[in-house]
Amino acid sequence: MKKVLYVTTVSRTINAFLIPHINHLIDMGYQVDCACSIDKPINSGLFNSDVRIFEVSYQRVPFSSKNFRALRQIEELYKNEKYDVIHVHTPVAAFFTRLLKRRFPEAKIIYTCHGFHFYKGASIDKWIMYYNAEKLMAKYTDRIIVINEEDFKNAKKLGFQEENIFKINGVGIEEITKVQIVSDIREEVGISKKDFVITVVAEVNKNKNQIQLLKAMRKLVHRHADIKVLLVGEGNMQRAIKKKIDKYKLNHNVFMVGHRTDVYSIMSQSDVIGLFSKREGLPRCLMEAMSLGKPLLVTDNRGSRELVIPNMNGLIVKVGDIKETCRAISKLYEDEKSRISMGSCSKSIIKRFTLDSILKQLEDVYSTI
Numbered sequence: 001m002k003k004v005l006y007v008t009t010v011s012r013t014i015n016a017f018l019i020p021h022i023n024h025l026i027d028m029g030y031q032v033d034c035a036c037s038i039d040k041p042i043n044s045g046l047f048n049s050d051v052r053i054f055e056v057s058y059q060r061v062p063f064s065s066k067n068f069r070a071l072r073q074i075e076e077l078y079k080n081e082k083y084d085v086i087h088v089h090t091p092v093a094a095f096f097t098r099l100l101k102r103r104f105p106e107a108k109i110i111y112t113c114h115g116f117h118f119y120k121g122a123s124i125d126k127w128i129m130y131y132n133a134e135k136l137m138a139k140y141t142d143r144i145i146v147i148n149e150e151d152f153k154n155a156k157k158l159g160f161q162e163e164n165i166f167k168i169n170g171v172g173i174e175e176i177t178k179v180q181i182v183s184d185i186r187e188e189v190g191i192s193k194k195d196f197v198i199t200v201v202a203e204v205n206k207n208k209n210q211i212q213l214l215k216a217m218r219k220l221v222h223r224h225a226d227i228k229v230l231l232v233g234e235g236n237m238q239r240a241i242k243k244k245i246d247k248y249k250l251n252h253n254v255f256m257v258g259h260r261t262d263v264y265s266i267m268s269q270s271d272v273i274g275l276f277s278k279r280e281g282l283p284r285c286l287m288e289a290m291s292l293g294k295p296l297l298v299t300d301n302r303g304s305r306e307l308v309i310p311n312m313n314g315l316i317v318k319v320g321d322i323k324e325t326c327r328a329i330s331k332l333y334e335d336e337k338s339r340i341s342m343g344s345c346s347k348s349i350i351k352r353f354t355l356d357s358i359l360k361q362l363e364d365v366y367s368t369i
Contacts (some may be wrong), residue, residue: 001031002030002031002085003084004032005083005087006018006034006096007089007336008034008035008038008093009036009096011037011038011039011040011042013036013089014034014042017045017171018171019047019357020172020359022051023047023365024204024359026048032051033083034054035056035074035077036058037070037151043246052167057070062091063198066135067139068096074100075104078104083115085110086110087109087110087111087112088112091117091172094111094113099137105141108147109144110143111143113151113267113281115148115279115303116127117223119150119279119301119302121278124319131231135158136159138158141164143159143369144166145167146159146166146167146301147170147281147282148167148303152330153324159167166361168366169357170358171282171284173288174354175334175351175354179267179292183263185268185269188257191255195227195271196226197269197270197272198329199229199230199267200229200233201263201285201288202231202277202285203234203236204238204256205235208233208275208277210231210241214229214241214245215322216326218248218331220326220330229253232293234258258324263288265287272296273296276299277299278301282306282307282353283307285305290307290346291350293344293346295313295314295346296342297314297317297329299317307353312342312345312349313346315328
């Protein structure tokens with residue numbers, strides 16, 4: 001039986017994205033273990049076999065000394081277990097774990113890049129730091145998986161051989177055929193059934209850029225008081241965003257509803273799903289919205305561009321362009337027929353991104369190593 005070690009910086013990545021992949025490898029006959037820092041309890045009940053979880057001290061801060069300690073822990077684990085494949089995810093864990101090959105050059109390492117931290121529009125500092133880090137690590141990577149076209153092109157520039165680069169359509173989602181309305185979010189926050197609702201499902205942080213939507217709403221509410229926004233998620237900018245809502249006098253139009261377990265229910269009660277990120281790999285929230293048949297309003301970044309065909313299943317606006325954002329919201333608000341058509345198109349496009357399709361692509365990667 002071949003042995004695989006999945007390595008991520010924090011455990012929440014396993015819960016959010018990787019359990020179906022691990023289960024599929026087990027079904028293929030692999031023994032799979034996981035190594036990560038436990039920031040959230042791993043939902044081991046979702047595994048269809050015994051999976052050992054090893055806690056290592058990876059930190060999300062790249063320069064933490066604990067990351068070097070984690071590498072030593074990974075080295076000891078590899079020496080004892082002799083894994084056939086180590087599959088790394090997330091930037092910090094991926095960088096340090098690949099250093100394992102300096103001591104154990106025979107180790108086989110697959111790296112799934114969920115979005116390089118250098119990208120079109122990123123700062124010079126990010127390009128200098130992250131591009132050079134990835135270029136350095138290319139020689140320690142046997143296979144790299146990318147999830148969008150921009151990253152595929154950049155992987156070739158980093159020095160990866162094209163036959164070792166695999167582009168797959170994200171982590172995969174289960175096609176959503178029916179949603180149980182477990183809560184009436186409109187009634188909960190005081191939104192009329194007739195109001196036009198834009199929902200954003202994202203961590204509340206600088207990258208997710210909720211402020212762009214708030215600035216657009218500040219200009220729109222005087223003309224369209226029935227446009228409402230639901231911000232689903234938590235993060236380190238919650239207080240700052242709440243202050244902006246107060247400052248812009250949007251308390252009757254923008255509602256922060258925090259972390260929710262009924263996201264599909266909320267999306268299904270929304271007219272448009274938005275995402276205004278500066279950087280995305282391939283956003284799962286948009287794929288889920290597409291499976292629910294929703295039109296999308298997104299900013300122009302590499303991940304969202306993979307999912308949105310302008311005027312077909314949604315609209316794309318520039319990061320930071322408030323006027324363009326206002327125009328796009330107005331267009332979606334005023335044209336119900338287009339919204340219906342876009343939603344239908346979303347359901348058609350998303351078929352390429354379903355979990356079954358991605359698992360087959362994952363099999364293809366493992367067959368080469």
